[in-house]
Amino acid sequence: xxxxxxxxxxxxxxxxxxxSAMSDRTILVQDANQGRVQFILRGHEHGITGLTFSHDARRxxxxxxxxxxxxxxxARGEACSEPFRPPSDLGQVTFTPDGQRMAIVHTPGxxxxxxxxxxxxxxxxRVSSVELTSNPVLAETVTLGGRALFLADEREGFAVRSLFGxxxxxxxxxxxxxxxxxxxxxxxxxxxxxARVGGMVRVWGLASGQ
Numbered sequence: 001x002x003x004x005x006x007x008x009x010x011x012x013x014x015x016x017x018x019x020s021a022m023s024d025r026t027i028l029v030q031d032a033n034q035g036r037v038q039f040i041l042r043g044h045e046h047g048i049t050g051l052t053f054s055h056d057a058r059r060x061x062x063x064x065x066x067x068x069x070x071x072x073x074x075a076r077g078e079a080c081s082e083p084f085r086p087p088s089d090l091g092q093v094t095f096t097p098d099g100q101r102m103a104i105v106h107t108p109g110x111x112x113x114x115x116x117x118x119x120x121x122x123x124x125x126r127v128s129s130v131e132l133t134s135n136p137v138l139a140e141t142v143t144l145g146g147r148a149l150f151l152a153d154e155r156e157g158f159a160v161r162s163l164f165g166x167x168x169x170x171x172x173x174x175x176x177x178x179x180x181x182x183x184x185x186x187x188x189x190x191x192x193x194x195a196r197v198g199g200m201v202r203v204w205g206l207a208s209g210q
Contacts (some may be wrong), residue, residue: 012053012060017074019060021048027062029077039077054099059120061102063197071092071102073119084124086116086166092149101127105149115149150185150192150206160206 009020011032018032025048027041041062050063060072061082066085073080092105102118117127148160183192195201204210 001198003171007048008051008052010053012057012074013055014057016054016057017060019051019053021062023047025064025156027051027072028058029060041077041079043070043079043083044068050093052093052095054095055097056099059095059099063093069102069104069124071124081122081124083122084118086118087125103149146204 006020006028009018011018012132015032015175020028020030022028025042025044025046027039027044028037029039029041030037032150043097043187044062044064046064046066046068048062048064051060053060053074058074062070062072066199068083068085070083072078072083085102086106088132092103094103095101096103100120102120104116105113106116106117114131116129119125119127140176150160150189175180186192190206192204192206193201194204
């Protein structure tokens with residue numbers, strides 16, 4: 001049973017931290033093993049809708065209902081940069097492996113997702129922006145250890161796009177879609193299963209697209 005006012009919680013890598021979004025717009029950070037309060041992080045003016053840790057748990061990002069992103073230093077329990085706000089509805093948010101940049105997927109009014117890469121210095125700045133597909137996307141989720149994005153495109157099929165330009169294979173679309181198709185992602189983010197209603201089920205390796 002969590003503290004009163006907890007809206008949701010997220011565990012950090014290796015279950016070192018438990019970060020909880022509270023109803024008073026603060027973030028309660030606890031030692032995940034002992035339950036001791038480490039920090040109470042303040043600064044958001046709107047309800048918190050998302051929390052995500054860097055891969056080494058040294059940083060955490062919080063997102064609020066108005067789209068503001070704040071990045072926190074988990075050793076000191078304080079903000080390590082100014083808050084910033086991408087231009088439209090946020091989707092996936094993930095840190096680069098070194099924790100120095102952030103990949104943000106947001107969806108403008110066209111429902112065509114845009115991938116932005118932000119440098120997380122004292123004043124975060126957008127480094128690049130690219131439209132992921134020219135077609136409406138039914139769903140997207142980060143996979144392959146935070147290095148790639150799995151897209152469900154209603155016209156062209158499923159695809160995996162590299163977030164950071166590293167060695168992730170970017171295969172051709174995996175299957176034609178249409179709204180009758182269903183998909184599921186393995187918990188390790190390495191496999192995806194696709195199926196049409198009443199049709200064949202296929203299992204794909206996301207690193208190869210086969």
